Amino acid sequence: xxxxxxxxxxxxxxxxxxxxxxxxxxxxxxxxxxxxxxxxxxxxxxxxxxxxxxxxxxxxxxxxxxxxxxxxxxxxxxxxxxxxxxxxxxxxxxxxxxxxxxxxxxxxxxxxxxxxxxxxxxxxxxxxxxxxxxxxxxxxxxxxxxxxxxxxxxxxxxxxxxxxxxxxxxxxxxxxxxxxxxxxxxxxxxxxxxxxxxxxxxxxxxxxxxxxxxxxxxxxxxxxxxxxxxxxxxxxxxxxxxxxxxxxxxxxxxxxxxxxxxxxxxxxxxxxxxxxxxxxxxxxxxxxxxxxxxxxxxxxxxxxxxxxxxxxxxxxxxxxxxxxxxxxxxxxxxxxxxxxxxxxxxxxxxxxxxxxxxxxxxxxxxxxxxxxxxxxxxxxxxxxxxxxxxxxxxxxxxxxxxxxxxxxxxxxxxxxxxxxxxxxxxxxxxxxxxxxxxxxxxxxxxxxxxxxxxxxxxxxxxxxxxxxxxxxxxxxxxxxxxxxxxxxxxxxxxxxxxxxxxxxxxxxxxxxxxxxxxxx
Amino acid sequence: xxxxxxxxxxxxxxxxxxxxxxxxxxxxxxxxxxxxxxxxxxxxxxxxxxxxxxxxxxxxxxxxxxxxxxxxxxxxxxxxxxxxxxxxxxxxxxxxxxxxxxxxxxxxxxxxxxxxxxxxxxxxxxxxxxxxxxxxxxxxxxxxxxxxxxxxxxxx
Ligand SMILES: Cc1cc2nc3c(=O)[nH]c(=O)nc-3n(C[C@H](O)[C@H](O)[C@H](O)COP(=O)(O)O)c2cc1C
Ligand code: SF4
Ligand code: FES
Numbered sequence: 001x002x003x004x005x006x007x008x009x010x011x012x013x014x015x016x017x018x019x020x021x022x023x024x025x026x027x028x029x030x031x032x033x034x035x036x037x038x039x040x041x042x043x044x045x046x047x048x049x050x051x052x053x054x055x056x057x058x059x060x061x062x063x064x065x066x067x068x069x070x071x072x073x074x075x076x077x078x079x080x081x082x083x084x085x086x087x088x089x090x091x092x093x094x095x096x097x098x099x100x101x102x103x104x105x106x107x108x109x110x111x112x113x114x115x116x117x118x119x120x121x122x123x124x125x126x127x128x129x130x131x132x133x134x135x136x137x138x139x140x141x142x143x144x145x146x147x148x149x150x151x152x153x154x155x156x157x158x159x160x161x162x163x164x165x166x167x168x169x170x171x172x173x174x175x176x177x178x179x180x181x182x183x184x185x186x187x188x189x190x191x192x193x194x195x196x197x198x199x200x201x202x203x204x205x206x207x208x209x210x211x212x213x214x215x216x217x218x219x220x221x222x223x224x225x226x227x228x229x230x231x232x233x234x235x236x237x238x239x240x241x242x243x244x245x246x247x248x249x250x251x252x253x254x255x256x257x258x259x260x261x262x263x264x265x266x267x268x269x270x271x272x273x274x275x276x277x278x279x280x281x282x283x284x285x286x287x288x289x290x291x292x293x294x295x296x297x298x299x300x301x302x303x304x305x306x307x308x309x310x311x312x313x314x315x316x317x318x319x320x321x322x323x324x325x326x327x328x329x330x331x332x333x334x335x336x337x338x339x340x341x342x343x344x345x346x347x348x349x350x351x352x353x354x355x356x357x358x359x360x361x362x363x364x365x366x367x368x369x370x371x372x373x374x375x376x377x378x379x380x381x382x383x384x385x386x387x388x389x390x391x392x393x394x395x396x397x398x399x400x401x402x403x404x405x406x407x408x409x410x411x412x413x414x415x416x417x418x419x420x421x422x423x424x425x426x427x428x429x430x431x432x433x434x435x436x437x438x439x440x441x442x443x444x445x446x447x448x449x450x451x452x453x454x455x456x457x458x459x460x461x462x463x464x465x466x467x468x469x470x471x472x473x474x475x476x477x478x479x480x481x482x483x484x485x486x487x488x489x490x491x492x493x494x495x496x497x498x499x500x501x502x503x504x505x506x507x508x509x510x511x512x513x514x515x516x517x518x519x520x
Numbered sequence: 521x522x523x524x525x526x527x528x529x530x531x532x533x534x535x536x537x538x539x540x541x542x543x544x545x546x547x548x549x550x551x552x553x554x555x556x557x558x559x560x561x562x563x564x565x566x567x568x569x570x571x572x573x574x575x576x577x578x579x580x581x582x583x584x585x586x587x588x589x590x591x592x593x594x595x596x597x598x599x600x601x602x603x604x605x606x607x608x609x610x611x612x613x614x615x616x617x618x619x620x621x622x623x624x625x626x627x628x629x630x631x632x633x634x635x636x637x638x639x640x641x642x643x644x645x646x647x648x649x650x651x652x653x654x655x656x657x658x659x660x661x662x663x664x665x666x667x668x669x670x671x672x673x674x675x676x
Binding site: 015016191192193230268271285289290291348352356423424427435439443 | 543569582601602604605638641645651654656
């Protein structure tokens, strides 16, 4: 009798929704049943997650080589009839059919997240069976310059928010003469509404590790650090395990796969400071200092960690490298449009019916994506914030904007790290603007007055706008807010102060009624 | 030199003093083992890292996670970031403060609970999200918060 293969996700979200209990109950029920009819044995694999969060816990079973899915499964749903249906892949009220045919998954273009949820994330054999380490093996055959050229031809731009061309950064580090260079992964993922980095680290950690090793080969760095926010304890556990396994299998350490090249990788944990996602702040924090932002130049590529040439890249940027090396830069560049090449892992969050990870080529409209995700789970969709806490609030009139870097710049917004937060019509955009200022005040590194003090003034001015009881006072205070935004924009060293004005201005511009604009 | 806190700090610091940027992982360890960063920490460990006391004090004060006072046995953190706001975390914040009779940053008189905020736990499609120590909770309304807290009370 063949074993039945069952999959129960084990990422932070599914665990918070009860996945551990679901797995336990399934095991208990099947064991009991197997005793009665002395039939099949079974395996329960804790896979990562498919990223289809509205279906979590999404339980799958493999039938004739195809995965059949059920969801959302709560522990209380796991009764005899459920387990019976599950073991044979037959119909049940929680059936969602073949996993690969789930419309919201089928329409995606998963490149960086190609393996998401297929296997146990720490099964390094399964990782390789699904294309893992093909990019590294290719990179070992290449010269450093050939690796950078491949990245260049992919058109990849940084996924951490600033969209800087990755190959230019790598070329700079490659061209530097230095005894020691470093690869630093920015895993600080502080933006509200984003979880792509978390998913990569929890559900496909070898992919990130592979990308970092390739980066090391490309620029001649034999040491890497992952700077992970402390808000992600499970990602830390997964990464530590994955690093240990990779060392054991000689993907990390000395003379990797007989290449004559070394790469040592360490995990470091942040301590609850949003600003440490900014690359110079992050580097100071890695050095054991206060996370104060420093002026550029010098750029980290020339003088980064301990003053040495350093690549700082986002998790998803680095995790996109393996497929680019394995399939070629041209393959990757074939996706996307204009100067926005490849795919972006959009994250649908907030008041959303079908929240989760949606990887698509750049270029589809925001509206299309919102439609696939089903709009709000309760109430009517009213405002959408794209690109994290420093991103714009967009009204319906702008939802036809294509999701690419340049198109979003043109509407004074940004795609950022791909977080998209949905709000229904109960949202008060003046309160959201106030929060943006409050957040800046709480998280500013304190170096620039406009950011540190201006944000606190911003909260006060918005409070006065909200409280204003004459059109004249309202107008005066809004002018004050405009001036303040300009001061913050021009007088801030980094985007913390400089871009806090984006959510504030967009809220004011597009949702003026919440600021009593034009009220008598 | 037989102050037990000091000797424990020195013992911990010895593990990190040769590491690049070892102060951060050290402070994490100190916070974990003591539940907070004792007052004598900076002056005790600074020389091992060839830093001044003020420099180490500066590091401790920069990060929200490092606490100067003893903390509760459990730490409850409520996500107050935008995606959770879209799902009603403002109400949950108000309720939690009222229910626990604590403001953010405060610890209950019996030493069981500390209340804090957090900006995003990466569970943004299922807010309001709450972290209790290393356990995560989603779709937390008033009732669920109460039952979480009752669970902590029972397990004290
Ligand atoms: C306030 C602020 C916060 C940031 N937070 C993050 C973050 O959490 N993760 C990230 O990858 N980049 C973040 N960045 C961008 C980094 O400074 C940097 O551009 C990025 O790590 C470069 O990697 P990439 O080119 O791969 O995107 C932040 C920038 C600023 C100004
Ligand atoms: S803008 Fe704000 S966060 Fe950025 S360097 Fe200035 S004070 Fe620090
Ligand atoms: S905004 Fe609350 S978990 Fe992300």
